[in-house]
Amino acid sequence: MDTYKLELSLRDLKKKVRNLRKQELIPCVIYGKGIDSLAMQVEYQPFRKVYRKAGGNNIIDLKVGDKEYKALVHHVDFDPVTDKIAHIDFINVRMDREITAQVPLEFFGISLAVKDLGGTIVHSRDRLTVRCLPAKLPGKIEVDITPIVDFRTVVTVKDIKLPEGVVVLEKQEQAIASAVAPRAEEEEIKPAVGVDVNAEGVPIEKVEEGAPAVAGAEEGKKEEVKKKE
Structure with missing residues (x-):
């Protein structure tokens, strides 16, 4: 297992959070079995660098003064406008207890x-x-x-x-x-509704009732009438 380390410091709760962020500090908290919840702060860039590698499922050694904690990143809040890290929850773990x-x-x-x-x-x-x-x-x-x-x-x-x-x-x-499975690259071309097709699937042109079946039929009728006259 890779080893990751971070140094944290106690946070002065009288100071406004926005002032911490201006100093490139992230407010955070450590909690878990066996310890009281601790309000802390951590430098932005060191945490960002560690979090990129450790994520939320690698143990991080947190050093707070002369004390050390084994912890996981439990939750990270991001600013909805700047998308910068706004707050971190660390959960303290005991190495002899399953998580x-x-x-x-x-x-x-x-x-x-x-x-x-x-x-x-x-x-x-x-x-x-x-x-x-x-x-x-x-x-x-x-x-x-x-x-x-x-x-x-x-x-x-x-x-x-x-x-x-x-x-x-x-x-x-x-x-x-x-x-x-892949989708068919070309869908089968289907004739429009109401269009007749032949055996090969080619549309058959419909002839209107009373219209000549072939070109020149109308002229043939005219010539036949003239002969009778």
């Missing part, structure tokens, strides 16, 4: 349903909920899509190889990935 966390899935392999049949892989889930000791918490769970050789095969939770000591809480039959 529950969501872990992202990473798909790998070559599916014959895609390579040979032109299909597209569809992901039913992009993360799974697991239970394990903090030291066993994986940063990601790999899912092999190689078994998907046709449009009937489905990769489920029971097909995933998990690290030792990690238990997935979703049902074993939960679908994870499958393949869908």
Whole structure:
């Protein structure tokens, strides 16, 4: 497991939060079993750098003065206007107690349903909920899509190889990935409603009642009348 570290400092609750943000500080809180909730602050850029790598499912060593805490990033609030980090919730964990966390899935392999049949892989889930000791918490769970050789095969939770000591809480039959067939590039051209077609599907031009069946028929009728006269 990778090691991530951050230094935090106690927050003066008398100071306005907006003033902290002007100083490139993020207000945050640490809570969890065995400790009282602590109002803290952390420098913006160091946290941003660590969070990019650790995400919410890697243990971060938090140093607050002479004390240290093992924690996970439980929640991050973003400013709706600037999209900058506005607040962080850290949850303290005990290394000898199991925790529950969501872990992202990473798909790998070559599916014959895609390579040979032109299909597209569809992901039913992009993360799974697991239970394990903090030291066993994986940063990601790999899912092999190689078994998907046709449009009937489905990769489920029971097909995933998990690290030792990690238990997935979703049902074993939960679908994870499958393949869908490609759409026809060209749809069959159908004649408009009410149009007659021949055996080859070519529209037959209708002749109005009383109109000549072929070109020149009207002229032929005129010549026949003249002869009778």
